[in-house]
Amino acid sequence: MSHKAGLPPGTLVHVGTENTSDVKLSLIYYNSETAEQKLQLKIEECSQYKNKEGITWIQVYGIHNTQIIESLGKLFELHPIILEDIPNTELRPRYEEFNDCIFFTLKNLEFDTDKTDIRYEQISFVFGKNFVLSFQEKESPLFKSIADRLLSGVSKARARGTDYLVYLLIDATVDNYYAVAEHVEDKIEELEDRVIDDKTGKSLSEIQKTKRSLVVLIKTVFPLREAIGKLLRRENPLVNDSTQIFLNSVYDHAVHIIESIETQRDILSGLMEIYLTNISNRMNSVMKVLTVIATIFIPLTFIAGVYGMNFKYFPELSWPLGYAFFWALCLACVLAMLIFFKKKKWL
Amino acid sequence: MSHKAGLPPGTLVHVGTENTSDVKLSLIYYNSETAEQKLQLKIEECSQYKNKEGITWIQVYGIHNTQIIESLGKLFELHPIILEDIPNTELRPRYEEFNDCIFFTLKNLEFDTDKTDIRYEQISFVFGKNFVLSFQEKESPLFKSIADRLLSGVSKARARGTDYLVYLLIDATVDNYYAVAEHVEDKIEELEDRVIDDKTGKSLSEIQKTKRSLVVLIKTVFPLREAIGKLLRRENPLVNDSTQIFLNSVYDHAVHIIESIETQRDILSGLMEIYLTNISNRMNSVMKVLTVIATIFIPLTFIAGVYGMNFKYFPELSWPLGYAFFWALCLACVLAMLIFFKKKKWL
């Protein structure tokens, strides 16, 4: 994001991993009676929908092409700040009101089961009285069922305003978070089973990795909750009262996800504690048994050393049962030690 | 909860462990003079109570049957968001105002003494001017005494509104939390006694388990406090001033439970600290005694080794009292060691 430093505000710069794929535009126009879809749309075709009654939803896949964003911005008279924010994939979830439109941006999450990592994608919405523009990095099936239901006419959105459509889009994205959160929870449950018997030390790095996944999740959901909260509370004429009750429910979902992430975090710290205690417990038990063995043999070795001495006048050495006496001594010594250890419960 | 992703809002999906038992409905109708109860109610019978003066309380046991919820919803003209929330057992305690009714959901807790675990059940209330609907997962005796007192006429609720009945229901549920919290406290007290002498390492996992029980408790009570707070502060005409003083007292109970959970948490961390310090203390004392034994014998073994050498010219070996001299040397050595250790207070 430091590449933007020094550029005048309002300069459109794509921030994120480079991308050279084509940009796709598609359009759905609907009102309470009819609905039509235009795939593979060209920008020039959009202008006719600008002042048309009914609602026009333009989906843009590919935000690296700043020219197309600029053209759309000119057409719908968007504020330069909006245009600057759309291609910035590092932007945190955000809600911003403008004169005739509202800008809303969030992140779509996906769990990459191979790398046990979370991938995220920037999604931005701009909506006014009769238009909704949605911007995504790549074509994805996330909003497909919404589009299908709009076209088939079963969606209640047909009879409602652009705010309800935006609610549907936000709701679909947030519902997706549950799947990601559940994947992370599964990972943690798996770790719980493994951590107790782990002798490889691999658990440590996996705990840290999962912790970071949770940080990504919370950094996505936390500001989103805030943004939805603003959408709810600010009495913008673009947001109808009847939609607020639905937004309230999305808000609650966000809170729910945040809470379950916090719990997972607690569980992870618990796991970390168990892991560390296990390491030291295992080490301790190793040291204990080994030291016990050493301690038992040390006096024995001393005794053997004693009878290996070369004193001329050494009574035991000439005893007929001297050797047997030695073994008896050793046995007594070992038994005494074992009894002592048993009593102290070190064995 | 990720199963709901992709479905349009307003779709009723049962979230939770599967359940195929029958759904039971029962109804209590009362006013200040009379009261009647209908068990094994059918949905069609409800319609006659809809506009009847007096208060109708319909209890639904079994929220997995979304059809019955939908029929009741249609009858009492409930908002689709309410209907969507009722069968969702993962929902956090929540308060929501609608045009003619209030939706309130919380969790009933039960301590499973066998598994030393907390089980929870979703309970939802919807109440308007003359009706209260309560939804539970399973038939339970939780609200039985309230129903009995309503029917027998001793309850003050007979002369009051639906808000007072809902207060009674919430109060009964919250009172139940005390029992659960006390079970957990007993568990912690038991752990306190055990942790000091624990040599098995079993305490560690039990401390972690109890910690998690506390997390479940706090995650239930915390948002509930918030929800009751909203019920209190929002000046909804459905909630009378005279009921607010009672709700205030329930609110205080919730705060009380939260505070005692926080204390229990502190005690648990203290236990964890004691446990860890005990482990290292015990290990240290083992190591210390063992090393002391080893250190005492090491010089002795050296001395024995010296007199085991085969030098031709070796004066001590031919001394008549050489062997006695050796033992005297050993004794002196051991005594010096013991005095040194005593002085350093290592024994």
Next chain:
Amino acid sequence: MSHKAGLPPGTLVHVGTENTSDVKLSLIYYNSETAEQKLQLKIEECSQYKNKEGITWIQVYGIHNTQIIESLGKLFELHPIILEDIPNTELRPRYEEFNDCIFFTLKNLEFDTDKTDIRYEQISFVFGKNFVLSFQEKESPLFKSIADRLLSGVSKARARGTDYLVYLLIDATVDNYYAVAEHVEDKIEELEDRVIDDKTGKSLSEIQKTKRSLVVLIKTVFPLREAIGKLLRRENPLVNDSTQIFLNSVYDHAVHIIESIETQRDILSGLMEIYLTNISNRMNSVMKVLTVIATIFIPLTFIAGVYGMNFKYFPELSWPLGYAFFWALCLACVLAMLIFFKKKKWL
């Protein structure tokens, strides 16, 4: 507290350790001119003071007798919630406004020097325009000086309202907290001296115990501060402006106590750290010296072993100064070791 579950609201249940002692009532009636006291009061005698001008202060010792509370409640027309809260010794400090009276409850603390433990007792006040009711578990000298000053006429309270009397009662209780806090501070200072040389491990459990005392203190003072704050800010006609400046000062005392408890807590964690570091330091120094001894003798034992070998062709053995050479070798070895250890600063 779980015994109350299932009972209808308004049922008076004594929560706390059982108590069968008699309940004592005493009454002080005063106005700016006169003051009289009635000890060993009977409930029937109270009724005549109900509408009398001037201020009536009824002290009840013993809150386990719910009948007497109920009678007083009826007489002064108290709300059932008040009556339910008075015999509940588990209640947290609380302020509640009612139509004609204010309910205020707090805890009196006492430091039990024998068990180094804090005992607490529930105290409740109910005051209206011309009456103050105070409820305590046992007869205690806490409010005696206030009563004496009222009767002797030197108290400014004679010319002021019930709010000033309640202020005096709260102030006396809070002043008492300082003594308890100072006892705990003394205990901590004593621990500070002991912890550094502690070899018994007793400090650990005492630190934990003192920590818990602080938790009890803070759990008592924190909600009390809140309750006094409400008394201050809510503009209840029962609380005069001139009293508010005094309440402000009690509020500040509560904040002061809370702050000093927080400091004590920090000191305790510091002590815990010192204790743990000391344990490991002492252990380490034990291990170090012991290992140094072992390491010095290990090469010597090896050398002695070498000259104990039975090779036929073994030049050193037949040297006339072989034995002396051996000792020189040992000495050189020990010196080299000692120099090495000194240089590494392990000794």
Next chain:
Amino acid sequence: MSHKAGLPPGTLVHVGTENTSDVKLSLIYYNSETAEQKLQLKIEECSQYKNKEGITWIQVYGIHNTQIIESLGKLFELHPIILEDIPNTELRPRYEEFNDCIFFTLKNLEFDTDKTDIRYEQISFVFGKNFVLSFQEKESPLFKSIADRLLSGVSKARARGTDYLVYLLIDATVDNYYAVAEHVEDKIEELEDRVIDDKTGKSLSEIQKTKRSLVVLIKTVFPLREAIGKLLRRENPLVNDSTQIFLNSVYDHAVHIIESIETQRDILSGLMEIYLTNISNRMNSVMKVLTVIATIFIPLTFIAGVYGMNFKYFPELSWPLGYAFFWALCLACVLAMLIFFKKKKWL
């Protein structure tokens, strides 16, 4: 502070270390034209200034003499709560509004370089429209330059109200905190250098001591910030708008000090971590080298033991090069060990 328990409010008690030195009063009277100073003032002389136009600043050194405070209080008609608070040196920084005056109390800090400890002194201000009373424990040069500038006429305070004078006094005290904070910072920097090579364990107690100095600092500055904030925000007619901009700057200084204390705290915890890690690192390296030495000699001692055995049929013993073979074996053994340790990077 527990000595005050049981006394009626409004009783003046000196709380703090006993002090029997004389109380000194001095007075500065000024208006925009003239200024005069009276040292060694007697209380009776004050009365003539009470209603005089212009500003009278009375400095009282010695707050243990409650009689003088009482007399001054009567003269300027101060509220009993003010009089009670002035001789209480345990009071936390505080702002309180009264009818015709404002009470402000804070602490002056001084760093005792000998004991590396912070000493504090209670300072109280009471100011009305035409008077400022300042109370201190001991005579100190803290406000001398302000007095000098007032008398010499270069101070802008001459043309302003009492609020500006109080601002000057507070500002001088807060500026003093910087010196104390810098002393503590120097101490911490010194500790940083020492902690890495510390072998005495002295650092631990010094870190704890410095931590406590920081706690004293923060406990002084935190409530002061709050008190200044109240002085700023409450629109008291005694505080002019033109003074608020200056108070704002003092407020910022307080925030700045708090922030730098927080940083110092973080640095201290970092030091603690480094200290603990160093202890265990040093111990570990000791153990490692020692154990390596032991391990190298153990097999050698075994080999020597083998050739010390007395078997009749023992081929090696009669080899002419048996002894040389033994040393070759030992050398090979040592080399193998060393290579193994090197490869494992334990040396």
Next chain:
Amino acid sequence: MSHKAGLPPGTLVHVGTENTSDVKLSLIYYNSETAEQKLQLKIEECSQYKNKEGITWIQVYGIHNTQIIESLGKLFELHPIILEDIPNTELRPRYEEFNDCIFFTLKNLEFDTDKTDIRYEQISFVFGKNFVLSFQEKESPLFKSIADRLLSGVSKARARGTDYLVYLLIDATVDNYYAVAEHVEDKIEELEDRVIDDKTGKSLSEIQKTKRSLVVLIKTVFPLREAIGKLLRRENPLVNDSTQIFLNSVYDHAVHIIESIETQRDILSGLMEIYLTNISNRMNSVMKVLTVIATIFIPLTFIAGVYGMNFKYFPELSWPLGYAFFWALCLACVLAMLIFFKKKKWL
């Protein structure tokens, strides 16, 4: 900063590292039509711009020369508090409103790759209706592109007020933070790779150092966010509504930087945990292998000692295969040990 103690407010003192370089002034005057620049400006030349229509931006490089600040202050009638704050390089980011102007101060950060340290420089802005004064410690290219664009006429600022220019300056500074934050992130990533295999203990001090860099960053950005927030919310006539939307975006950048710093902090604590666990893991594995070796040889040494004894009646010694029997015994012993260790998974 303690050098300022005792000085009257309004005294200009340069706080920071001493600096004797010359002070440079330059001026840019512009309106919607024209723009001109004067480098190497003298203070006297400024006066002609004071009441000129259009916007005058005076850049001052070098804030150690308090005389020049004072002259400028007189010319533009700035409040003494502003003049006092400008040469104070220790000041935290701050926003302050005055009658006809706004004062805004922040810090410019630069990452010193050599010392892996962050350098900071104080920057202050004062702006009124037609003038912007910017004060910096040293000449830097930070605002060069803004000046160039102003002079070349491509900047939208030409047609807007002073608030937009100040926004541009703040934005340029904040954009610069990203570069610094990214440098620190790179450092942390590098540490992540190194920490796992670190055997030198160098990582510890680098982790601590990077932690401190983060503290510097957060202490700069946190109060800045607050200051920008005030600029946004306070409805000062100097800040136009159209500029607020831009300020909002800078505010969001500040929040974004703070969030990423918090994440980096979490990662650093994770690294610290990994580092500490690695130390103890490595130590444990060393101890384990060494102790295993010792334990294997201890019984062997005992056996060798046994057959080194000098008993007269010692059957094994005269066995023809006695020596072979000894080796067989040793082998059996070692195998038994190894099997035992393998089974216990200690190898």
